[in-house]
Amino acid sequence: MQTHEIRKRFLDHFERAGHTVVPSASLILDDPTLLFVNAGMVPFKPYFLGEATAPYPRATSIQKCVRTGDIDEVGKTSRHNTFFQMAGNFSFGDYFKEGAIEHAWNLVTGSEADGGYGLDPNRIWVTVYHDDDEAAGLWKRIAGLPEERVQRRGMQDNFWSMGVPGPCGPSSEIYYDRGPAHGPDGGPVVDEDRFVEIWNLVFMQDIRGEGPGKEGYPILGTLPAKNIDTGLGVERLAALLQGVDNVYETDLVRPVIERAEALTGRRYGTNPVDDVRFRVIADHARSGVMLIADGVTPGNEARGYVLRRLLRRIVRSARLLGVTDPVLGDFSAVVRDAMAPAYPELATDYARIEAVMRAEENTFLTTLASGSKIFDLAAGETKAAGGTTFSGDKAFQLHDTYGFPIDLTMEMAAEAGLTVDEDGFRKLMAEQRARAKADAAARKTGHGDRSVYRELLDRGATEFTGYEELESEATVLGVLSEGVRTGHAGEGDIVELVLDRTPLYAESGGQESDAGTIVADGLELEVVDVQKVARKLWVHQVRVRRGELVEGQQVLAKVDPEWRVGARQGHSGTHVVHAALREVLGPSALQSGSYNKPGYLRLDFAWPGGLSPETRSEIEEVSNLAVRSDFPVHVLYTSMPEAQRLGALALFGETYDETVRVIEIGGEWSRELCGGTHVERSAQIGPVALLGESSVGSGTRRIEAYVGIEAFRFMARERALVQNVAGMLKIPSKDVPARVENLVERLRAAEKELEKLRAAALLSSAGEWAAAAEDVHGVRLVAREVSGASGGDLRNLATEVRNRLGAGPGVVALFSGDQAAGKANFVVATTSGARELGVAAGKLVPSFAEHIGGRGGGKPDMAQGGGGRPAGIPDAIVALRVGLAGAVADR
Missing domain, CATH: 1.10.490 (Globin-like)
Incomplete structure (x- = not known):
């Protein structure tokens, strides 16, 4: 059975059983506890954590997952994968253990003709939590499994939680016996290579407290509603149904x-x-x-x-x-x-x-x-x-x-x-x-306890009115402070406020939240921030400027109109620049992240290298041509499949509802899924002025721009700068680039000449230093600090001094220090006569390196290195003398 058929049968089975089919979420979700989605239940966490009410009583999905904890084990075993697909069925306070076991058994052992997987029921083993007599009894009654094929395990293996305080519960795992050729008999408690786990059923019924790892934490009580979370490994099942030894040999791998x-x-x-x-x-x-x-x-x-x-x-x-x-x-x-x-x-x-x-x-x-x-x-x-x-x-x-x-x-x-x-x-x-x-x-710890919002969420989603109006009458539904619902706040307090409706945009899709105020008779609140909880509840962080805030109060929520004008320009400008990028660079230049606020936008996009000045100018020109064209901006509400059919672009990592909002600027020229606030026609964006383009990682570039009045101000500053430079040079503005380029070339030539003179001056000291070499047990030593010399200078100078010492025994040790930077450099060079005595440059380094807080190494004729304590150079020179004396004395 091919993997795509396995996926289809799973979804069909549960759809027939009344489950809502939910598409796979992105591997990247806005979850501070996870790098990647690593289990099928992750997109449903808000429902399991009590942060939101599930929109359906039962669901099913095939979720793409990535786990990276065992990268080094990939390929060495048949069980470790980084990417895999997890098929799951979920019940939110609907059916529980009996339903989960019955659904799983019917699909796993049902005939292929009836839509099942057709596995031999006599080769199925299961494990249950050690005291879960209910699950063990259900397996015997529903599946007819004998006692010996229902094995019990402890918390480490058969008890599930998210690793933090919250929902948890016992689990039951389904295993398939691959036969004697794969290991000893005795079930999964004996050998998990022969007995392969294919499905884990989690009975989410308890609440866990603080504690380490997978066991040792207290069970605080029972959940008010019992849930089901299951995960079937698609690749593992494919290996069994395709008769191959491991997941790497299945049809998709x-x-x-x-x-x-x-x-x-x-x-x-x-x-x-x-x-x-x-x-x-x-x-x-x-x-x-x-x-x-x-x-x-x-x-x-x-x-x-x-x-x-x-x-x-x-x-x-x-x-x-x-x-x-x-x-x-x-x-x-x-x-x-x-x-x-x-x-x-x-x-x-x-x-x-x-x-x-x-x-x-x-x-x-x-x-x-x-x-x-x-x-x-x-x-x-x-x-x-x-x-x-x-x-x-x-x-x-x-x-x-x-x-x-x-x-x-x-x-x-x-x-x-x-x-x-x-x-x-x-x-x-x-x-x-x-x-x-x-x-x-x-x-x-990033999840925190957000169950305080649950009661507010159960009363319904916040009605966002900001697309149609800038002021909305509203009722205060909740007042919260530091995770506790207080119900009131006084002057000077900073609290969280939930309204039944609001025109204030909550930060999302790269757009900053709106600035504004919330007022009533005798009450004035400054809106500091607006965020979404569970994508449905608008939570306003406010500062009470005057008056008393209480739940149930009628208020007027107002968006700062100047802020909104700039915010609309910034977000619509982001869409325009994105479309311009794709027109100039091609369709592969897709946005991978963005940020915009009034008058400013930043857009990250996939591209292998930097953009030339000509390409940047072209992108800017295409963007401004779109502004000049005064394209209409249309808003379309449709289904996700229809939006995809229309070619609407989706933002990476975003999660979308069944009904999505599509923003069109100039029809198909720019068509993106977006919940942000936008201008009505592209000319309202105003001019677009690109600030620059840079790298934010291999394969990703970032472009920044001003729009609207901020673009005017930027261009005015640039014009004033050019005029000032032209005035200083006493030339027309159009000649500034050529004149500056000429001055830079002349400056570089002068710096090179100065460098040659400085190096010559340093080398001229070589003869004098060689002549003044001190004698250390018959070895001529030149050891000194050279002020302002670089590592390259030291190497060249040490070589010259060594040449001046001749073939007899000699050692040159030169140091330079930069007190401001906290750095020290050194070079040690030896003559052939010194090396014949057994004095090696690399072996002298340990005698003094600790004094400058560093290390180094090299060959017998030359060694170099550095450290972090330039003040220790005098002590290092003394230690070098002692080390050299010891090296010679040992001969």
């Missing part, structure tokens, strides 16, 4: 391996080491494509770093299989063809996805070249010092800074005749993971 076989000339299944590399490529290619499709771009932090690591592991695995040419484009095309039937955006947005992958691959290939140079230098130093082990901290630096996987470093080290200090590397990696885990734990 194996094609990537086949493409890798064609590129490498090697065969999957013939070499265990190569097989791991093939599986890494297949898994990570899917994950990378799906993440990019949802708006993630490679970077050095958070989501971007995870994506970068995945893509670089693909390139590294391909290189270890013998391919040095670019590969990510090939693999992404295979993923597109396999997955597009379920995720059509992979086909429609493929040009952008491929561009991001290719840009990252090119960046990594450049990084590989740079990192290889660092490796060669470090390996050379190790061998010159007589060592055979490449240090763990150097291996970690290569991994952390240059993206070198440890096995690549180990392979390069072996080629150089070295081993790698794996223990040292693993220790540093463990420390990094501990920091990451602490950060993740800190993020888990």
Whole structure:
């Protein structure tokens, strides 16, 4: 049974059972506790946490998920994937254990002809929580399972929670026996390779308190409404139904391996080491494509770093299989063809996805070249010092800074005749993971207790009137302070306020919230911020300027009209610039994030490199031509499928309702899903003035612009600046660029000449210093601080002084310090006579390095380095003399 058929049967089964089919959410949701959606229930968290009332009593979905905690294990086992699809059915206070077990059993064991999966019921095993007699009894009654195939486990395995205080409950897991060839008998408590988990049913019935990990926390009570949350692993079930050993060999994953076989000339299944590399490529290619499709771009932090690591592991695995040419484009095309039937955006947005992958691959290939140079230098130093082990901290630096996987470093080290200090590397990696885990734990506090809004949400969504009016009469439904509903507030207080209706826009879609006031007789509130809770409740943060605020009060909410004019210009200007980008650069230049406020906009978009001045000018011109054309701005409310059919663009990471709002500027020229406030015609945006364009990560650029009166003011400042420069140079304004370019060239030439004179002046001191060399046990030593010299100056000067000392025993040690910057540099050079005595430059460094708080190294003839304590240079020179004396005395 093909994977797409497995998905269809699941959704059809539960739709027939009265469930609402909910499309997969983006992998990126506005959730401070998660980098990515990692389970099917994540989009439904507001309903389980009590922050909102579910719009349906039961639902079903196939949710795309990414889990990255075990990236290093991918390919080594049959169970670890980064991207996977989780099929789930959910009940919000509707059916409970009996319904969940009955639905699951009927689908898993139902005949294929009747829409089921047709699994042999005699090979089904289940686990339940150790004291859940009810679930155990239901499995025996509904499924007819014998006692021995219903196994009991503790909290670690069969009790679920979100990891924070809130809903929790026992679970029941469904396993399938793959047969004696895969391991010993005895059920999942004995062996989970033979007995493969395919479905987890969570009976959400309790409330957990504070506590660590998966067990050890108290159960505080019972939920008022019991819920069901289940998750079936689509890829795991596909492996069983397709009769393959693991998820990498299923119909949607194996094609990537086949493409890798064609590129490498090697065969999957013939070499265990190569097989791991093939599986890494297949898994990570899917994950990378799906993440990019949802708006993630490679970077050095958070989501971007995870994506970068995945893509670089693909390139590294391909290189270890013998391919040095670019590969990510090939693999992404295979993923597109396999997955597009379920995720059509992979086909429609493929040009952008491929561009991001290719840009990252090119960046990594450049990084590989740079990192290889660092490796060669470090390996050379190790061998010159007589060592055979490449240090763990150097291996970690290569991994952390240059993206070198440890096995690549180990392979390069072996080629150089070295081993790698794996223990040292693993220790540093463990420390990094501990920091990451602490950060993740800190993020888990981000949810907070938002159940205080539940009662207000149950009374209905806030009516937003801001599209039609700037002032609205309203009733105060709730007054809250620090998470507690107080019901009132006095002068000077800053509180949260919920109204039944409001014209004030809540921050979303990149647009800042409105400024304004809320007034009544004797009452004046300043609106500080407006945010949404559960996408339905507008929460106003207000400062009480005068009067007393109480719940039930009638008030007038007013938007600052000047603010709204600028806000509309900023948001509509963002749409115009986005459309101009796509017209000039092509359809792959898709927005991946934005921010706008009155008179200003910022737009991030996928693009592999910087834009030329000519391209920026063209984008600005196209934007202003759209303004001059005075396009009508239309608002259309429609369904999501119809909006997609019309070609409306959606913002990455946003979640949309069944009915969506589409903004058209000039018809199809600009058509986007958007809930923001907009002008009525494009001419109302006013002029668009681009401020600049920059990088915000590999494959992502940022463009900024002023619009409206702010654009006028910006251009006036620029004009005044040019006029002032023209006045100083006494030339017409049009000649300023050429004259400034000429002055810059002359300045650079003068600086180069000054540098030559300064270097010559320094070198002229070499003979004098050599003549004044002191004697240390028969070795002539020149050790001094050279004020204002750079590292390059020191190296050139040390070489010249060494030449002046001749072939006899001699050592030159030159230091420079920058007190303001807190930096010290040094170079140590030895003559051939000194080296014949066994005096090596690199071995002298440890004698003084601690005095300048630094380190360094090099070859016997020259060593260099730096530190952070320039004030310690005099002590370092004294220590060097002592070290040299000891080195000579030892001979």
